[in-house]
Amino acid sequence: MAIILLLLLLSSFTLFQGGAQSAVFCDNVKAVASTLPNKTSSSSVHFATATVGQAPDVVYALALCRGDILDDSTCANCITNTFQFMSNATPADVQCFDGGSFYADCILVYNGNNILAAPLSTVGEYDDGVPPFERWNVKNVTGDVPLITGLIHQLLVETVDKAASSTPRRFATGVVDSNTNFPRVYSLAQCTPDLSSGDCLSCLNRLLGMINSTMALRMGGQMGVIRCYFRYDASQFYQGKPMISLGPASPAPVPAEHKRRKSKLWVIPIVLVPLAGAAFVFAFLYFRRLTKQRKGNVLRLEGSRNQDSEGEEQLVWQGKNSEFSMFDFEQLLAATNNFSEENKLGQGGFGAVYKGKLPDGFYIAVKRLASHSGQGFTEFRNEVQLIAKLQHSNLVRLLGCCSQEDEKILVYEYLPNKSLDFFIFDEKRRASLDWSNIIAVIEGIAHGLLYLHKHSRLRVIHRDLKPSNVLLDSEMNPKISDFGLAKISTSNNNEVNTTRRVVGTYGYMAPEYASEGIFSIKSDVFSFGVIMLEILSGIRNSGSKQCGDFINLLGYAWQLWEEGRWVDIIDATLLPKSHSVKMIRYINIALLCVQENAADRPTMADVISMLSSDIMILPEPMQPAYFNVRIGNEESSTTIESCSINDITISVTVGR
Numbered sequence: 001m002a003i004i005l006l007l008l009l010l011s012s013f014t015l016f017q018g019g020a021q022s023a024v025f026c027d028n029v030k031a032v033a034s035t036l037p038n039k040t041s042s043s044s045v046h047f048a049t050a051t052v053g054q055a056p057d058v059v060y061a062l063a064l065c066r067g068d069i070l071d072d073s074t075c076a077n078c079i080t081n082t083f084q085f086m087s088n089a090t091p092a093d094v095q096c097f098d099g100g101s102f103y104a105d106c107i108l109v110y111n112g113n114n115i116l117a118a119p120l121s122t123v124g125e126y127d128d129g130v131p132p133f134e135r136w137n138v139k140n141v142t143g144d145v146p147l148i149t150g151l152i153h154q155l156l157v158e159t160v161d162k163a164a165s166s167t168p169r170r171f172a173t174g175v176v177d178s179n180t181n182f183p184r185v186y187s188l189a190q191c192t193p194d195l196s197s198g199d200c201l202s203c204l205n206r207l208l209g210m211i212n213s214t215m216a217l218r219m220g221g222q223m224g225v226i227r228c229y230f231r232y233d234a235s236q237f238y239q240g241k242p243m244i245s246l247g248p249a250s251p252a253p254v255p256a257e258h259k260r261r262k263s264k265l266w267v268i269p270i271v272l273v274p275l276a277g278a279a280f281v282f283a284f285l286y287f288r289r290l291t292k293q294r295k296g297n298v299l300r301l302e303g304s305r306n307q308d309s310e311g312e313e314q315l316v317w318q319g320k321n322s323e324f325s326m327f328d329f330e331q332l333l334a335a336t337n338n339f340s341e342e343n344k345l346g347q348g349g350f351g352a353v354y355k356g357k358l359p360d361g362f363y364i365a366v367k368r369l370a371s372h373s374g375q376g377f378t379e380f381r382n383e384v385q386l387i388a389k390l391q392h393s394n395l396v397r398l399l400g401c402c403s404q405e406d407e408k409i410l411v412y413e414y415l416p417n418k419s420l421d422f423f424i425f426d427e428k429r430r431a432s433l434d435w436s437n438i439i440a441v442i443e444g445i446a447h448g449l450l451y452l453h454k455h456s457r458l459r460v461i462h463r464d465l466k467p468s469n470v471l472l473d474s475e476m477n478p479k480i481s482d483f484g485l486a487k488i489s490t491s492n493n494n495e496v497n498t499t500r501r502v503v504g505t506y507g508y509m510a511p512e513y514a515s516e517g518i519f520s521i522k523s524d525v526f527s528f529g530v531i532m533l534e535i536l537s538g539i540r541n542s543g544s545k546q547c548g549d550f551i552n553l554l555g556y557a558w559q560l561w562e563e564g565r566w567v568d569i570i571d572a573t574l575l576p577k578s579h580s581v582k583m584i585r586y587i588n589i590a591l592l593c594v595q596e597n598a599a600d601r602p603t604m605a606d607v608i609s610m611l612s613s614d615i616m617i618l619p620e621p622m623q624p625a626y627f628n629v630r631i632g633n634e635e636s637s638t639t640i641e642s643c644s645i646n647d648i649t650i651s652v653t654v655g656r
Contacts, residue, residue: 028053029110032061033083040065040106041076045168045193049116061110062226067171067190068239069105078106109226132207137220137233143182149216150457151176151246154391155187156208156232157455158244161393161447163189164201166243174244175236185220188238189230198443198612203228205455205605246391325400329407332356336366345418346468355414363414364399368407384410387483390456394448396471396481412481416474421467424535430571435579437476442532442586443611444478445470449528450604452480453521459489461519465527466508467534489521507542507552511625512598522598525607526625529593533557536586538571554594554624561591561621585614591621 031052040048046065053059065075086108109115141148155176162172170191177184191200207223207230215221222231231237335356336343345353351369358364387398402409420441423429433441445465452460462469462480469482485503502509502517510526513519530541533553541553560568566587567580574583589610595601600622602610610616 022057024053024057025059025112028057028059032059032110033080033087036061036063036108037076037079037083039063040079041072046072046075047193051116056112058112059110060113060115061108062115062192063106063108064190064192065106066188066238067169068173068188070239075106079108082106082108107224107226107229115226132210132223132225134215134223135221136215136218139219140217141182141219143180144178145217147180148178148182148185151178152185152232153216154457155185155244155246156189156230157451158246158391159187159189160201160204160208160230161451162244163191164197164204165393167197168193170195170197170200172244173238173240173242174246175242176245177247179247183234185232185234186236186238186242187230187232187244189228191228192226195227196612198608200228201447202609202612204230325411327400327402327409327411329402329404329409331358332366332402332409332411334359335364339366339368356411365412365414367410367412369409389458390452390460390483392448392451392456393477394444394479395451396479415471415479417472417476419468420470420472420478420531420535423472424467424538425540427538430538431573433476433573435574435582438535438574439582440476441470441472441478442535443608445480445528445531446604446608446611448478448480449524450608453524453604459521461487461489461521462524462527463487463513463519464504464508465524465531466505467531470531487519507540510598511596520598521603522601525593525601525604526598528604528607529590529601530554532586532590532593533569536571536574536583536590537569538573552626554626557587558591558621558624561587582614585610585618588618588621591624592619594624595622596625597622 032050036048036050039050040046040063046067046069048063050061051058052061063079065078069075069078141152155174159172159174162174163170166172170193172189174187175184176187189204191203195203203225207225207228210223211221220231220233222229224230333339335358336354339352339354343354343356345355345365347353351367354366354368356364356366384398384401387395391397396415397413398410399413400411402411417423423433449462449465452462460483462483462485464482464485465480469480471479471481473479502514504513506514508527508530510519510523513523530553534541537553537557539553542551557569560566566584567575569587570583589602589607592610593601593607610618
């Protein structure tokens with residue numbers, strides 16, 4: 001027992017909160033200690049709560065075993081031993097304290113205050129304002145510090161995302177290999193299972209946001225509150241195989257012939273040495289030509305930074321890291337049946353997308369840039385360099401590319417349910433979406449945007465977010481795609497003014513970008529708000545339908561909101577009103593996102609918090625953009641197609 005207690009002391013963090021309690025309170029703690037271990041271990045998620053006694057001596061308790069502790073007896077013993085450890089740690093001259101012990105193999109918290117009443121109240125801190133517990137390794141990262149700390153940050157972000165989306169345990173583990181002399185880093189994140197996915201993500205992201213520059217340099221650390229916790233270390237401190245593994249990117253699945261060709265890979269170092277003169281230029285051009293002609297080679301990229309004429313951060317071609325496959329053109333011809341119409345999935349602004357099948361049965365989506373596109377290569381290079389650096393469950397995965405003579409082709413994972421617009425704007429397909437699908441799609445897009453804006457190593461503004469650029473996998477999970485127009489923000493306020501022509505899709509374009517060429521992360525928020533309204537209503541923002549006195553959905557939705565007729569916005573397939581409270585919240589959030597002034601719009605972190613919480617008080621939205629775009633006087637109203645979309649009668653009055 002002494003050994004167990006010593007291990008608990010070394011591997012856990014114990015917090016006592018408040019002063020000494022009465023003898024009755026201590027008896028109630030003992031009563032909790034006698035039942036909570038078995039109650040926790042018998043739960044399918046190894047989580048339990050208990051309330052014993054009456055005020056003022058009532059005890060509220062919470063226990064959770066770490067997600068990798070699958071054995072019931074190990075879980076029960078951890079809770080029992082933690083109770084004993086905390087009892088022994090109480091000074092002999094007092095009765096007992098409120099207390100908590102965090103993460104040896106379990107967490108135990110008991111308190112005289114009701115820590116169980118509202119999980120959201122403990123997402124950020126304890127009820128009495130006690131800050132999160134934290135412990136940090138005394139040693140700092142050595143070696144390639146920017147690389148290693150960047151990888152650790154990415155590992156923590158992806159572990160947090162995985163934990164929030166994992167059911168029913170809200171638990172995830174990970175590992176990253178920096179491919180240097182620095183050891184592997186292992187990570188873990190967990191929330192109490194009673195938190196929703198959004199609450200769990202908000203809780204963990206708030207903790208990550210508390211990591212300062214000094215903490216970020218440590219070789220290991222942990223931080224947590226009652227409801228969520230994360231930890232990372234250079235040694236594996238949890239059981240089982242990591243659920244997430246990061247490191248040098250693996251090549252996409254390719255047939256055996258392609259793998260044999262890759263064994264003959266020419267590795268061409270590109271070093272910019274000004275003093276090399278004409279000899280270097282000649283050698284560089286020669287090897288570049290040789291690489292272009294060689295089939296089955298591997299394209300290597302490194303995301304370095306350069307300033308273009310707009311003052312925006314761009315990626316430039318380099319010769320390191322992030323390997324992925326470069327396909328042969330003949331291979332893609334065979335996979336798509338010579339880019340046949342039967343295999344065509346859709347048509348974009350810079351080319352068509354085709355379904356393909358490799359000889360080993362692996363399906364791919366092939367985006368072939370149109371040869372006549374004046375900007376084709378710019379978008380091709382931008383998308384390859386950018387998306388190769390982005391990894392998130394709500395972003396489409398780039399498998400490789402092909403660049404042969406005039407052909408510029410991108411190869412993605414194949415997503416069988418096509419794009420979001422394929423469902424929401426088709427009456428029959430839309431009927432297959434229930435309210436749970438709607439919520440999952442909206443929240444998934446939001447999490448993908450939050451990753452781009454805040455948690456990726458490169459702060460990315462998409463600039464062309466719309467339903468056709470949101471793809472759906474076999475389980476209807478959304479994945480943001482098409483990064484050809486994306487930009488990286490370097491300014492502190494994330495705002496960029498472009499001197500080039502405005503690009504994108506006008507129905508989803510923020511007013512400050514359309515009129516002045518200014519774009520920021522709030523531009524993507526605007527596009528997200530438009531998509532939310534389109535998902536809820538089933539009609540396009542800009543289309544053939546007249547919406548009351550307006551030619552767009554934004555003005556019509558605002559008018560109905562002001563008149564208290566929000567139900568007229570909702571598509572008939574989502575009624576009856578069993579989710580009416582949630583629906584009105586979503587309309588409120590969407591209108592907040594499309595407000596005319598960019599400064600008034602929330603960030604995506606704010607949006608996710610609003611989507612995740614049913615008790616957060618939402619601000620009233622202000623006038624949306626394009627509100628004044630109204631229908632002019634018409635000679636006749638007989639040809640008007642109403643925007644009423646749920647069979648509820650409305651009146652449309654048009655002047656003579």
